[in-house]
Amino acid sequence: MSLYRDEGVVLRTQKIGEADRIVTLLTREHGRVRAVARGVRRTTSKFGARLEPFSHVDVQLYTGRTLDGITQAETITPYGRDIVTDYARYTAGAAILETAERFTDQEGEPALQQYLLLIGALRALARGEHEPGLVLDAFLLRSLAVAGYAPSFVDCARCGAPGPHRFFVIPAGGVVCAECRPPGAAVPAPDTLRLLGALLAGDWETADASDPRHRREGSGLVAAYLQWHLERGLRSLPLVVR
Template sequence: MTVSLYRDEGVVLRTQKLGEADRIITVLTKRTGKVRGVAKGVRRTTSRFGARLEPFTHVDLQLYTGRSLDVITQAETIRPYGEALVTDYPRYTAGTAMLETADRLIVAEKEPALRQFLLLVGGLRTLVEGEHDPRLILDAFFLRSLAVAGYAPALEACARCSAPSVRAFAIVAGGVVCGACRPAGAAVPAPETITLMIALLRGDWATADASESRHRSECSGLVAAYLQWHLEHGIRSLRHVERV
């Protein structure tokens, strides 16, 4: 029987114990998509590459295809984002929410997800650089991840009739809505909050950085609710993210 070896780079999303010394490593890779692989013996103190397979690490991997789980045979660190994040609680918790969201949004294994991979690497790099508020970075990541998955919220015209005049934000409608299309229970955010959401989706950091804390807080609430409604699950790590 021939062994199918392949190589890819990826970001470690999470790990799970397996047996006495092994771990299952879930990685979002550049070419293959989401992969679950077994790293044998990595929980032993003598392991050659256990530290390279921790969450947040951007790694270059060699794997061979197994029956149910692939097996990781080599791991080389490209960039250990976790080292810079673990000492900064707001950035660490934002990064943890990014990893969980990427894992939840990509359900199928081994289906290429290049845009989501690039988005995750870019989000972690921006968190480490520390030039923007971590919650803004996280909300931008959420909005862009939703857009990549085909769930971008309507923010500039009514989600139902495309009217330019918007009055409210309705998760079930898909974003902002006009007065005529507004369903019961729709939120009525400040116009500045919608402007902030548009800026985060576009990567307009000048506008985002200049926003007021009350609009950032309102934006975070709407974005988190919208994301979790589409995922049909809560993001557990969000409870640890420090709100403005």
């Protein structure tokens, strides 16, 4: 039996048998890992409560034939404690966890950037540093960028003409100039595009000062852009408070 240790965030759990769970984690060194935690649903379990979604944990695992197994778990930061008690934070957090899982399809493949983005987003949610919807949209945009799908909010995504431009075309990869504009292109407010650019760049001063109507419009564009690249929507996204 080969043992290894890593730190990670619990993305999802699934009941199996009478007392066991399959735990999906995004880890720092090993990417996404699915592992069996045996006996954790028993009241006598020593670490069952530590393996809940949003938990940042230090885990010891062993390599199995089909699924790895968890033999030990220690809490690093209980982000869920401050997230699950607030509906807006919880729904945004659920969408963040689902996105992190979807962008790490290959189990065992390192995904350090995605892991660090996830930790940062959960920390911001738990501390209430920014409005939950803004934290979610910033995470979605940066996850897309890490995956190679960064949208352009200034220069033309097709010909590279310097912006700003106002026409937003999802298949093109963001804003386009008047010459590249196809029929039916969306025309969001300039402040909406500035907000999305700020979220992608981490300019929280601009993002926090944005108007709610531009946040709602921006969220719609982000959701549509994400769905285009994932080829299907997130189950948790319609529940997010906007």
